[in-house]
Structures are given as structure tokens and as C-alpha cells.
Amino acid sequence: MPNQQALRGIYAITDADLLADDTQLQTAAESAMRGGLKLLQYRDKTADPSKALRQARLLADLCLSYNCQLIINDDPELAKAANAAGVHLGQSDSNLIDARELLGKKAIIGSTCHNSIELASLAAQSGASYLAFGRFFPSLTKPQAPSACLDILKVASQFNLPLVAIGGIQPEHLPSLAKAGASMVAVVAGIFAQPCPKTAVETYRNIFEPTLSFTSYEANYDTLSRSV
Ligand SMILES: Cc1ncc(COP(=O)(O)OP(=O)(O)O)c(N)n1
Numbered sequence: 001m002p003n004q005q006a007l008r009g010i011y012a013i014t015d016a017d018l019l020a021d022d023t024q025l026q027t028a029a030e031s032a033m034r035g036g037l038k039l040l041q042y043r044d045k046t047a048d049p050s051k052a053l054r055q056a057r058l059l060a061d062l063c064l065s066y067n068c069q070l071i072i073n074d075d076p077e078l079a080k081a082a083n084a085a086g087v088h089l090g091q092s093d094s095n096l097i098d099a100r101e102l103l104g105k106k107a108i109i110g111s112t113c114h115n116s117i118e119l120a121s122l123a124a125q126s127g128a129s130y131l132a133f134g135r136f137f138p139s140l141t142k143p144q145a146p147s148a149c150l151d152i153l154k155v156a157s158q159f160n161l162p163l164v165a166i167g168g169i170q171p172e173h174l175p176s177l178a179k180a181g182a183s184m185v186a187v188v189a190g191i192f193a194q195p196c197p198k199t200a201v202e203t204y205r206n207i208f209e210p211t212l213s214f215t216s217y218e219a220n221y222d223t224l225s226r227s228v
């Protein structure tokens with residue numbers, strides 16, 4: 001299991017349409033990491049298991065060099081095979097408790113909660129490492145994703161878990177998301193549809209990170225845990 005770091009800051013998610021082959025994936029992911037990315041999700045819905053394993057391992061190697069944590073979307077077995085830091089599970093994916101058993105207590109396991117405090121409560125009880133809400137804004141990557149409103153983040157602070165906001169997030173949205181309680185923002189197109197992912201990550205970080213210190217769930221934590 002790679003080193004654990006605080007779950008806060010920018011969370012980039014890859015996209016198979018935007019990054020069509022291994023070279024594009026590697027180049028874009030490395031560029032994002034050179035911009036200071038510390039959390040990356042591998043998301044490929046094309047369901048080709050051999051490609052998925054090859055690319056997940058490629059990203060895992062790259063993440064090691066940049067001290068970035070790799071999360072695999074949907075697939076706990078792939079996360080294990082690639083020695084990733086964890087997995088992100090939606091409501092139609094594998095069961096969180098089974099994934100925890102497979103990956104161990106140190107694994108990062110995220111759960112999609114859409115706009116629902118009931119789903120968040122279930123995920124928290126099942127041992128989720130973070131709760132993801134969204135989509136907050138129109139998204140070209142997943143236009144049909146159920147929408148969420150900022151208030152859900154405020155209500156979800158009761159779980160004392162890192163809260164992720166996702167869906168159409170642009171730099172100008174960051175102050176309101178941080179103020180509402182997001183400790184991470186998950187971004188696909190805002191980073192990987194840009195000509196330079198490094199510059200994009202720097203732009204998001206420069207706006208989000210200073211705001212976070214005073215507004216995230218970590219405000220109650222010892223400053224030592226603030227280590228993006
Ligand atoms: C950080 C983060 N949040 C939400 C999702 C969406 O997961 P899911 O609902 O399972 O949808 P797909 O991504 O599988 O289409 C995510 N991947 N990451």
C-alpha cells in the first residue's frame with residue numbers, strides 16, 4: 001500500500017475519450033503531477049480488462065515517482081492488482097464492505113452519494129474513507145449524472161469525513177465549494193481536456209488550497225495532518 005496522505009485538495013480523474021492511448025494517458029497524468037497533483041483516479045468505462053490492468057499499473061508506477069495516490073474507479077480487484085491506494089465505488093458498483101475486506105483497512109475507499117444524506121450515512125457506516133457528492137454543475141464528461149446542491153455539503157459535515165465535490169467544476173466554482181465544506185474537488189475536463197494539465201492543476205490549487213485551511217473538515221484537526 002502506498003504512503004497515506006491527507007485527503008484534501010485537487011482530485012483529478014482520467015477519461016478514456018480525452019486520453020486515448022497509453023502515451024497520452026501517461027503524458028497528461030505526469031503533467032498533472034508536475035503541477036502538484038496528489039490524488040488521481042483512473043476511470044475508464046470501456047471495460048477492456050487487459051488495457052485497464054496495463055494502464056492502472058502504468059499510473060501506479062508514475063504515482064510512486066510523484067508521491068501521488070492512485071484510486072481506481074469501480075473495480076476493487078483492479079485496485080488490488082495494480083497496488084493502488086484505493087477504489088471509488090458508486091451505487092451500482094461493488095459493495096463497500098466487501099471492497100474493504102479485499103483491500104484492507106488502510107485502503108482509501110470513496111463512495112458516490114449523489115445528493116443524498118441517506119446514502120452518505122450508509123457509506124459512512126460501511127467504512128467509507130470519503131463521501132462524494134455531485135454533479136454540482138453541468139458536466140460534458142457525465143451529463144446525465146444526478147445533480148446536487150451546495151447545501152448537501154454543509155449537512156454532510158456531520159459525518160466528519162472528507163467530502164468530495166464533483167461535476168463540471170471550474171476554477172471559479174472553488175471558493176463556494178470550499179465554503180460549503182468540500183475538502184476535495186474531483187475534476188476531469190477542467191484538467192485533462194486542457195492543453196496543459198500541469199497549468200490547470202496549478203490554477204485549481206492556487207485557488208482551492210488557501211481557502212481550504214479555514215473551511216474544510218480538517219479545520220478541527222491537528223495542523224500536522226495538513227500535508228498536501
Ligand atoms: C470522486 C468521484 N465521485 C464520484 C464518482 C462517480 O462514481 P459513479 O457514481 O460510480 O459513476 P462512474 O464514475 O462509475 O461513472 C467518481 N467516479 N469519482
Ligand SMILES: Cc1ncsc1CCOP(=O)(O)O
Pocket residue numbers: 134135138139140141142145166167168169186187188189190
Ligand atoms: C464521474 C462523474 N460523476 C458525476 S459528474 C462526473 C464527471 C466529472 O467530470 P467533469 O469534471 O468533466 O465534469
Ligand SMILES: [Mg+2]
Pocket residue numbers: 073074088089090091093
Ligand atoms: Mg462507478
